[in-house]
Amino acid sequence: MKKKMPGWLSNAVFYEIYPQSFKDTNGDGIGDLKGITSKLDYIKGLGCTAIWINPCFVSPFQDAGYDIADYYKVAPRYGSNADLKKLFKEAHNRGMRVILDLVPGHTSIQHPWFKQSCEPKRNKYTDRFIWTDGTFITAMPECRSISGYCDRVGQYVVNFFYSQPALNYGFGRPDPKKKWQQGYNDPGPKSTRAELKKIMRFWLDMGADGFRVDMAASLMKGPKSSRYINKIWREIRQMLDRDYPEAMIVSEWGSPDRAIKAGFHCDFMLHFGPPAYNSLFRYETETKNKKSFFNRKGGGSVVEFVDYYKEIYKEADKKGYICIPSGNHDMFRLGSGRTDADLKVIFAFLLTMPGVPFVYAGDEIGMKHNVKVRSKEGGFERTGARTPMQWDSSKNKGFSKAVPGKLYLPVDKKGPEVEKQMNTEGSLWQTVKRLIALRHKIPALSSDGSFKVLYARHRKSPFVYERELSGQKYIIAVNPLAKKVKAVFPYKKHNSYTCEVEGSGNELKLSKSRVSIAMGPVSYSIYKV
Known part of the structure; x- marks a missing residue:
């Protein structure tokens, strides 16, 4: 376990909720906090132990709530502070945690x-x-x-x-010729930092379990600002370690090595910043003329991800966690352009890697990006990832009883549904649930298990890696390609025992000095060795 980390974090699996499109309980066409509370049993049943709620505070919604007009009050369209407090309580009664979206910049x-x-x-x-x-x-x-x-x-x-x-947090190196530029220790920036701590304490005291921090690296401005940005977050971390030791902060920084050094418990690999994350899933939507590794047609390489990940994993180990999300409210939906079989392989990867997994609501059923929907509340190209959750086959896919024209965004009438997948053997939802359960059951697959790459080749498949904790070893192999593949690599083991605990029935042969794996098209396997 990492030093000075909340005890619950090492086995956490997060579920991100975009509140306005998750579940509407009052018929106004917009999701609300009572809707989230009503679905806690669903989230827990999937296996997720924690929830990240996008901003739910008073706002004119020119950027979907990331433009806050009152940090201390829930937006009326979502409910009230009392509703949020009840949500915290109900989640805690189920052994779950809730973090809020903090917009400090x-x-x-x-x-x-x-x-x-x-x-x-x-x-x-x-x-x-x-x-x-x-x-x-x-x-x-x-x-x-x-x-x-x-x-x-x-x-x-x-x-x-x-x-x-x-907001004014100051300049790293104020220009003496520009008197309007204030330094870290000037009264304006000091007052802003004090208010930030006050906001955090307000919600932590009410029952929040931490925060996802929006644009965490944006606070200080100008040259030499990094040093002071780190100082701000280290002061926040000291406050948490001292007064709220079970609270966590995860940053939208996109550089886990830098964010964790700055004091965050976790940071995301994201679609901006280093290209490693996009090289896994998103080159097709984020970068022209490039293919992702998880593309059944091939053309991508896992090596770009591996080289970067090994570097930041070494920096983060024992200090914090790297988060590889399935997606979020700002990204093109993972399910677009992919089959459920493709997504099962991706989730097998996401849910067996070190760090803390984050599942964006709807990804567990393979919801698609709506490329035709009009921009809403400053979403622009991102709007297609923010359409309503699709619960069942009833009116508006079970999201709301409002007339369709009043919905926050239109539902996908032909899209997947939670209820149907829950009741269909071998569905994507059932596979995700099974993989999360396996992660909870096997400590080596959790956040703290060690990680070692066994086989990764340029523009080749499969990708094979080992997870280990307390002498328990597991080999994970993923093949996203629509063809059979084989891999042979050195591996020292004192016995030839092996057992596939989850997967597609692929063949692994283990000797004292090497492993050979033969994998079917678009498949994965998790072996105990």
């Missing part, structure tokens, strides 16, 4: 802090955001800024969209 332009910061007369929130000192003075090349928004002289720096002004 920016607010909405509708936030009262920003409205007061816009005032020409100096006040408590004048320095809560980053403003230049001239309406025609832009910030700097790496910082976009908006002019002419209000009567205050200056341009405000944005973190993402124009409607998301950057």
Whole structure:
């Protein structure tokens, strides 16, 4: 087990919920907190032990809730603070954890802090955001800024969209010629950091088990900012270790080696940053003229992932966890362009790797990306991954009783359904459930088991690796190609015992010095050795 880590994290499997499209209980066409609470038994039944809920706070929803107007209050369309508190309690009663989405780098332009910061007369929130000192003075090349928004002289720096002004955490190396640039220890940044801790304490005290941190590396601006970004998160980690030792923070950083050094318990491999994650599943949607390894037609290589993963795994080992998600609300759906057989092989990989797995709601049934849906709440190309969860064959796929025109987004009338897959032997849902159960049952397959690559070749399949813990060894082999493959590689073992505990019935032969595996098309196997 890692040092100073929440005890529950080593065996956690997370389930990400986009609240507005998960389950509607009041018939307004938008998912809500009571809907999430009503589905806790489903999530637990799948085998997931923790939930990440995307932002559910007061917002004008110009970026689907990542533009917060009140950090301390649940958006009325989702319910109330009392509903969220009850959700925490009901989850805990089932032995489950709940983390919230923390957006520390920016607010909405509708936030009262920003409205007061816009005032020409100096006040408590004048320095809560980053403003230049001239309406025609832009910030700097790496910082976009908006002019002419209000009567205050200056341009405000944005973190993402124009409607998301950057909170002032300071500059790593303020330019003495630009008096508007404040340093880490100036009053404005100090006040912002204090407010961040206050927000976190508020929800932790209510029952939250931690946070997924949006754009975690974006807080400080300018040259030499990395040092101070790390300092901010290390202070947060010290607060958690001291006062909330069972709480966790996972970052949207996309560089696990850097994020874990900065104090996070976990970080995601993502579709931005180093290309290793895309090389597994997403080159077809994120990069032109490249193929992913998990492509039945071939053309991809696992080596790009392996080389990067081995490097960051060495850095993260004993310090934190690397998360390889099935997807999220910002990515093209994993199920698009793939069969259920393809997805079973992918989940066999995701759920037997080290670190903490995250399953995006709907991926367990192979929901597809809706490429025809119109943008909603600043989703743009991402909107197709945010369509309603498809529960059954009833009205609106069981998501809502509202008339179809009132739905947050349209359902996929021909898409997969939870109920049908739960009752179909050998379905994708049943396979995911079985793989999660196996991960919980076998410690070597959990977050803390060691990891060793046994066979990985450029543009070849299969990918084979070993997991081990407390003398228990398992070999995992995945073949995403639509053809038979073989692999032979050195492997020292004192006996020839082997048993496939899960998989497609592929043949593994084990001697004292080598292993040979013959695999069928689009298949996987997990062997105890």
